[in-house]
Every structure is written in C-alpha cells, then in structure tokens.
Amino acid sequence: xxxxxxxxxxxxxxxxxxxxxxxxxxxxxxxxxxxxxxxxxxxxxxxxxxxxxxxxxxxxxxxxxxxxxxxxxxxxxxxxxxxxxxxxxxxxxxxxxxxxxxxxxxxxxxxxxxxxxxxxxxxxxxxxxxxxxxxxxxxxxxxxxxxxxxxxxxxxxxxxxxxxxxxxxxxxxxxxxxxxxxxxxxxxxxxxxxxxxxxxxxxxxxxxxxxxxxxxxxxxxxxxxxxxxxxxxxxxxxxxxxxxxxxxxxxxxxxxxxxxxxxxxxxxxxxxxxxxxxxxxxxxxxxxxxxxxxxxxxxxxxxxxxxxxxxxxxxxxxxxxxxxxxxxxxxxxxxxxxxxxxxxxxxxxxxxx
Ligand SMILES: *Cc1c(COP(=O)(O)O)cnc(C)c1O
Numbered sequence: 630x631x632x633x634x635x636x637x638x639x640x641x642x643x644x645x646x647x648x649x650x651x652x653x654x655x656x657x658x659x660x661x662x663x664x665x666x667x668x669x670x671x672x673x674x675x676x677x678x679x680x681x682x683x684x685x686x687x688x689x690x691x692x693x694x695x696x697x698x699x700x701x702x703x704x705x706x707x708x709x710x711x712x713x714x715x716x717x718x719x720x721x722x723x724x725x726x727x728x729x730x731x732x733x734x735x736x737x738x739x740x741x742x743x744x745x746x747x748x749x750x751x752x753x754x755x756x757x758x759x760x761x762x763x764x765x766x767x768x769x770x771x772x773x774x775x776x777x778x779x780x781x782x783x784x785x786x787x788x789x790x791x792x793x794x795x796x797x798x799x800x801x802x803x804x805x806x807x808x809x810x811x812x813x814x815x816x817x818x819x820x821x822x823x824x825x826x827x828x829x830x831x832x833x834x835x836x837x838x839x840x841x842x843x844x845x846x847x848x849x850x851x852x853x854x855x856x857x858x859x860x861x862x863x864x865x866x867x868x869x870x871x872x873x874x875x876x877x878x879x880x881x882x883x884x885x886x887x888x889x890x891x892x893x894x895x896x897x898x899x900x901x902x903x904x905x906x907x908x909x910x911x912x913x914x915x916x917x918x919x920x921x922x923x924x925x926x927x928x929x930x931x932x933x934x935x936x937x938x939x940x941x942x943x944x945x946x947x948x949x950x951x952x953x954x955x956x957x958x959x960x961x962x963x964x965x966x967x968x969x970x971x972x973x974x975x976x977x978x979x980x981x982x
Contacts, residue, residue, distance in 0.1 A: 638964045640898075641945040643808075643891070643918060643957035646839040652879045659875035663868050664690070665861065671871030675878050679832065679845045682881075683824030687853035690874055692865050694807045694833040694844040695724045699863075700856040701829035701846050703732030705801040706767040711735045712803065713754050714770035717744050717777040719805055731863065735764055743914065744778020746771050748790035757798050768801040771827070774808040777947070780895070780919030782812045788826045802826065807833040807844070811917040814888045828852075837888050837918060838880035839958040842873045884958060891918040894956040894965035901969045905976045920954040921947070925980070932982040936975035942968060 639645050648656065662668035672690050680688040691697040698720050706712050712728070714720060716738035720728060728734045739754055741747070751769055759765040769791065775781040795802050804827035806812075813820060824830065830847040834840035846856055860866060867873075899912040899920050910922045924930035927949040934952060937944045945953045954972075956965065 635941060635967070636964065638942040638960065638968050640954040640956065640960065640968065641943050643837045643955050644835055646837075646958045648841055648876055649839065649958075651883065652839065652876050655875045655879040656872045659871045661869040661871035664870055665866040665868060669869060669871040669874065671874040671878065675874040676845065678878065678881065680847055682820045683830055683847045684821045685824055685830070685847045686850040687848065689846045689853050689856050689860060690867075690870065690877075691831075691844045691846055691860060692842060692867065694719075694805070694831055694835075695727065696860065696863065696865050697831035697833075697844040697846040698724060698803070698805055699727045699731050700859050701803050701831050701848065702728055702734060702768070702770065703859065704848065704852040704856055705803055705828060706732065706734045708733035709735070709764070710767040711737055711764045712768045712770050713737045713739065713751065713766055715739060715741050715744055715746070715772065715775070715778075717741070717775065718770060718772050719776050719807065720770055720772075722777060737764075737766075741778070744772060744775025744781045746783050746787045746791060748787045748794055751791060752794040752798065755795075755798055755800055757800055766800060768803055768828075769795055770803045770805060772805040772807075773812045773823075774917050774919075776807065776919070779914065779921035780808070780811065780917035782815045782916045785816055785818045785822075788823075792826045801828040803828065804830045806830050808836055808917065810885050811837055811888050811892070814886065814892065815916055834877035834880050837891060837957055838877075838884045840873070840876040840880045843877045845877070887958070888918065891956040891958070891960070892916075894918075894960060894968075895920050895954070897965065897969045898954055898956070898972060901973050902976055905973045906980060909976060918956045920956075922952045922954065924950045924952065926950065929979050929982070933976060933979035936979055937972070940971050940975060942971060942975075 676688040755766040773783040834843040899915040
C-alpha cells in the first residue's frame, strides 16, 4: 500500500505480475508428470504449441530466459568462436557472463540507436571462417523488443535482410524474443514469419504475458534434443513443472493481444512526462511497454525516484540519469490513470529541486 492507503503502482518491471484467478485455476487443474522422464503432459503440450506457433520442429521449457538464451546460443556457436550482438543486448549485459562461462563463447558488439538492428552494419562485422589467427563468427544475436534500448521494436525489413545476409555467409541467427509478443502486437508480423528469422528463438512467458515462471527455447529437433541434455546438466531439469507450463499456456491464450493496452498506458505516461519537459522522454520513441526517461542530472533522477516512492509509485533506476517505467498486466486503467495524473507533478518538483 502507498502512504495514502491506495495500492502501489509498481512500474519497475513487467516481471512483477502475479497470476490472475483464471491462470491459477489453469495451474491447479493441470495434469502433471515427471518432465525429466518426458512425462509431463502440460509441458509436452506447451512445447508442441510454441514450436508450432513459430513453425519450428521442437521447443524446450526452461526456468528462465537467461537459461534459454544460453542453451540457444551454445547450440549455434562452437567453443572458442563468437556471436556478435548489440552492445546493449541482454545476453552481454544481464546474463552475468554465462555465455562465456558455460558456452565458452566470445562476443563482439555493435553500437546502435536504442537497440535498433541495422542489418548491413551487423553483417559487415561478421568474419566467418576467420582462419587460424582470428576468432570466427558463428552467429548473430538479435533482441526484439530491445529491453535496454527502451522496448524498441525491430524493423521487420531489417530482420528479413539480416536473415538473408546471414544465410549467405553461413551464419546462424539467435533471436532473444523475451518480449517478441510485444513486437508482434505492434508490427502485425506473424509468429510464423518471426520464426523464419532465426535458428533459435527464446521467448519469455514471465514478462508481459504474466506467467510466474518460464521461458521457451524454439529450434530444430536436433538442437532441442541437445539443449535438453544441457538444461539437465545445468540443473534445469524440472519435475512436475506442468503447473508452471499450464500458466504459460493460459498466458499464450489470453494475454498476447491485450499487450496493446500496456503499450497505450506507456504512451500516456510518456506524453504526460514530455508535457513537463520534452527532454525527459520523446513519446514517439516509446513503441511498446517500456518508458525510458532521461534526467538532466543524477540529482534530478534521484529526486524523481524519491518523489515517486513517496507517492506510492515504484520506478526503476537503470543508470545514474535514466529511470525506467514499465507497464504490464497488473497496471489496470485506474493505476495507469494515477501514474498519468501524478507523475508530471512529481517530475516538475524533481526538476526544480
Ligand atoms: C528478461 C529478459 C531475458 C530473460 O530474463 P530471465 O530473468 O532470465 O528470465 C532475456 N532477454 C531479455 C531481453 C529480457 O528482457
């Protein structure tokens, strides 16, 4: 509860959602078995459904998106070779070195505007078969939507061009699609087509879709069979996890199209803050459910965060001058309205403090 006794408006992340009564009902009634034996019907159904959704042969239910990314990348990149990606990519910023430690993979990064992929620039960096003295590039990683880029939606034409160019060079593509659902809602590109852009795809059920736990890795039957071994090796072999898969299946059925509402709420928040000072955020750049705000000084950012906390609104610091606000399933019309009303007042005070 906030100081005024009203519920907290928690905008730190879209991972904060709690299962709804409908989702809990699906979890309670799930038929389960031991998934290490391949006998959990809910997990088997989830894996088959997600594989089919993206037009791939197979899929693997994973406890987290980080594990799913590690399993996907290591299946594409031999030890000692590299995957190239954006310098703000989740795989290099937020997975704590696991691609190096587990996959023995090195990375090289390109710089971008808010995480937007430029196919030609990415392809120009690739060095397949680099010979005995340089690191060979085995794969390219893309992220859609781009988290630290501010929820940026990748341009479908760039993804098409990247895929064609990578294929011509004999390179694989990994798609970190933790929030690919949000991208789909914006672009209208079908999941089948998104599936055609990459060899391995990781999607999260626990972000905007609202499931408590779980990600899914999608790829060929051969790669998924190997990833299943590596998941067990890393301690990710789960038993009656069908209760979690049931939440994921429920989320896929009910919570994809409604992401448009989260995007509208984010847009309203951005417009409200830009109305105070246009340097805080450009609403045109807010494409999905993430509002990245930039403050003139670390002190102003701190004052904004403190003002929010005092008003029962929680926001996330992601740099000394950058504060992130993320809308999600648990931010309903009323809570979003409170944010839109109160944030400009707090921002004004923070800028003049
Ligand atoms: C959240 C996220 C992941 C996975 O995170 P986990 O917390 O490990 O589930 C991967 N990539 C991106 C872009 C993300 O936002």
